[in-house]
Amino acid sequence: MKKWVMGAVAAITLTAIATPAMAKDRWEKIFDGKTLTGWTLIGKGGRGYVVENGELVCPADGGGNLYTEKEYSDFKFRFEFKLTSGANNGIGLRAPLSGDAAYVGMESQVLDDTADIYKNLLPGQYHGSIYKVFAAKRGFLKPLGEWNKETIEVIGRKVKITLNGTVIVDGDINNVTDPAILAEHPGLLRTSGHIGFLGHGTLVRFRNLEAVDLAKAPVDNKAPEGFSALFNGKDLSGWKGLVKDPVARAKMSPADLKAAEEKATIEALKHWSVVEGVITYDGKNDSLATARDYKDFELHVDWKIGDNGDSGIYLRGSPQIQIWDPKYWKIGSGGLYNNQKNPSKPTSIADNPIGEWNRFIILMQGEKVTIYLNGVLVVQNVTLENYWDRTQAIFPTGQIELQHHGNPIFFKNVYLRELK
Numbered sequence: 001m002k003k004w005v006m007g008a009v010a011a012i013t014l015t016a017i018a019t020p021a022m023a024k025d026r027w028e029k030i031f032d033g034k035t036l037t038g039w040t041l042i043g044k045g046g047r048g049y050v051v052e053n054g055e056l057v058c059p060a061d062g063g064g065n066l067y068t069e070k071e072y073s074d075f076k077f078r079f080e081f082k083l084t085s086g087a088n089n090g091i092g093l094r095a096p097l098s099g100d101a102a103y104v105g106m107e108s109q110v111l112d113d114t115a116d117i118y119k120n121l122l123p124g125q126y127h128g129s130i131y132k133v134f135a136a137k138r139g140f141l142k143p144l145g146e147w148n149k150e151t152i153e154v155i156g157r158k159v160k161i162t163l164n165g166t167v168i169v170d171g172d173i174n175n176v177t178d179p180a181i182l183a184e185h186p187g188l189l190r191t192s193g194h195i196g197f198l199g200h201g202t203l204v205r206f207r208n209l210e211a212v213d214l215a216k217a218p219v220d221n222k223a224p225e226g227f228s229a230l231f232n233g234k235d236l237s238g239w240k241g242l243v244k245d246p247v248a249r250a251k252m253s254p255a256d257l258k259a260a261e262e263k264a265t266i267e268a269l270k271h272w273s274v275v276e277g278v279i280t281y282d283g284k285n286d287s288l289a290t291a292r293d294y295k296d297f298e299l300h301v302d303w304k305i306g307d308n309g310d311s312g313i314y315l316r317g318s319p320q321i322q323i324w325d326p327k328y329w330k331i332g333s334g335g336l337y338n339n340q341k342n343p344s345k346p347t348s349i350a351d352n353p354i355g356e357w358n359r360f361i362i363l364m365q366g367e368k369v370t371i372y373l374n375g376v377l378v379v380q381n382v383t384l385e386n387y388w389d390r391t392q393a394i395f396p397t398g399q400i401e402l403q404h405h406g407n408p409i410f411f412k413n414v415y416l417r418e419l420k
Contacts, residue, residue: 025076030068030195031056031209041066042097045201056197056206058089063199067097073192074214078151082205083144086115089204090131092196093154094187096377101198102131104377105187108152108161108169110204113138128161133185134171140164147207155214156225174226177419179365183381186370189298189361193375220277220412227300227415230290230400233277241268242287242404246317246395247388279402279411287314287404293397296419299362302412307354310405312337315364316398319387321371323358323409326351334360334371334378338387346371346378357412365419367394 030038033054041048045063049056058066072094081089088111095105111118111127123129128136128150140163142148153160161169173188182188195211221233230238241264243249249257264286271285281288294316305311308328312320322337332349336342350373352358361372364384371379386394402411 025212027076027078027210027212029209030070030211031206033207036066038069039066040069040097045199049197049199052205054207056209058197058199058202058204058206060084060201060203063201065092065095065101065196065198067092067095067194067196068211069194071192071194072154072211072213072215074155074216075195076151076153076212076214077195077210078149079209080147080149080207081110082147083110083112083141084203085112085144086117087112087202087204088200089202090198090200091152092194092198093130093152093159094190094193095196096187096190096193101187101196103185103187105190105193106133106154106159106185107131107198109136112144113141114144128163128168130159130169130171133176133181133188134159134169136161136163136168137166138168140166140168172226174417179368182363182365182370183368186363186372186377186380189363189370189372190375191361218413221414223415224300227298227417229414230416231279231412231414233274233412235274236269236272236279236288238291239265239268239272240289240291241265241285242289242401245388246398249317277412279414281402281404281409283404283407283409285404287401289314289317289399289401291399293317293399294416294418295397296365297363298417298419299364299400300359300413300415301362302357302359302414304357304410305354306408309354309407309409311407311409312403312405313360313362314399314401314403315362315369315384316395317401318384318394318398320403321360321362321369322346323403325354327354332373332378333358334373336369336379336382336384339382339385340390342383342385343379346373347380348376348378350374350376350378359413 042065047062049066091108092101093106095101109129113127123135124132151162157173159171223229243260271282272288308325311323319338322335323333326332326349332346334346363370367383368381369384
């Protein structure tokens with residue numbers, strides 16, 4: 001009996017030790033070597049893409065953007081490629097099907113770095129680089145006509161690219177704070193999209209295309225890496241009742257403002273509550289504000305309204321990113337509603353059906369705002385005007401507010417990343 005027990009314990013121990021090692025990536029072929037099943041071609045040039053001898057080929061008289069039909073959020077993608085003289089292609093990452101993937105998604109360059117026509121490129125334009133964002137290390141391509149092996153990992157905000165066994169890109173999108181780069185590349189904020197080949201009419205061959213889908217089910221009110229949760233999912237710590245407007249508050253003494261906010265918060269908490277991890281408002285009080293002010297930031301927030309619902313998000317205490325029922329207004333949510341001189345409407349209606357959750361991804365830098373609604377870019381680098389004093393630019397700092405508009409509304413997953 002003693003021997004049996006010891007053997008069982010040893011077996012259990014070995015199993016426990018072996019399990020992590022057995023949790024290997026499950027690579028799946030995304031190109032069958034025979035057809036373009038599972039792919040869609042956008043903007044076909046000439047012959048587009050063809051299949052030859054088990055290879056995916058962008059011919060010199062072809063091109064366009066060839067995307068996976070499937071969308072990926074977190075993933076690994078590995079492939080082999082063979083360049084010809086002057087070859088130029090790219091790998092679209094988390095890209096939408098329309099627009100230039102280098103800007104509205106991400107593009108990793110596929111390029112013959114040795115070609116004379118490319119000798120004066122910017123560092124972020126050579127092979128492997130995330131186009132004009134992360135510059136790749138150079139010198140690791142094999143000679144023209146030989147096969148290269150590359151793996152691209154996109155996990156959260158991290159991008160890692162390994163070429164022929166050497167890591168040539170190891171970047172964190174959260175470290176990108178240059179306003180010019182973020183304005184030019186709104187696609188950096190995307191959380192999912194297609195993998196694709198971005199052909200430019202030069203011959204490039206690809207083979208052995210495989211991917212691992214690393215998407216995980218999200219956990220409510222748990223901030224992603226690099227972000228802080230403004231709402232903890234349990235109570236309204238870090239939030240306060242609304243007192244007047246930024247101009248009026250600035251004229252109040254610190255003591256008077258503190259007293260007024262304490263009184264407003266007591267009243268607000270009678271109407272704003274937390275129900276099963278959701279900020280829940282009954283529509284019978286006033287807006288709810290963050291306890292502190294923010295300058296430049298990226299804000300994620302999920303929201304839900306009822307029939308004919310109306311609300312908004314105030315940035316730096318100023319109105320507003322619109323939330324409403326588009327079937328009544330024929331305009332989608334996400335617009336900068338109070339703008340007069342600059343665009344006030346979203347570029348499209350991207351709202352989910354009433355009663356379903358929606359997600360904003362909001363970038364505010366200086367006076368400029370970029371907004372995604374449910375993965376669709378609806379506002380790109382638009383000036384938010386100062387509603388309270390139109391003679392000056394938007395205030396440099398201010399609180400974030402969840403707008404009261406007289407009807408119930410719900411919020412969760414409120415995450416913020418300050419840009420410094």
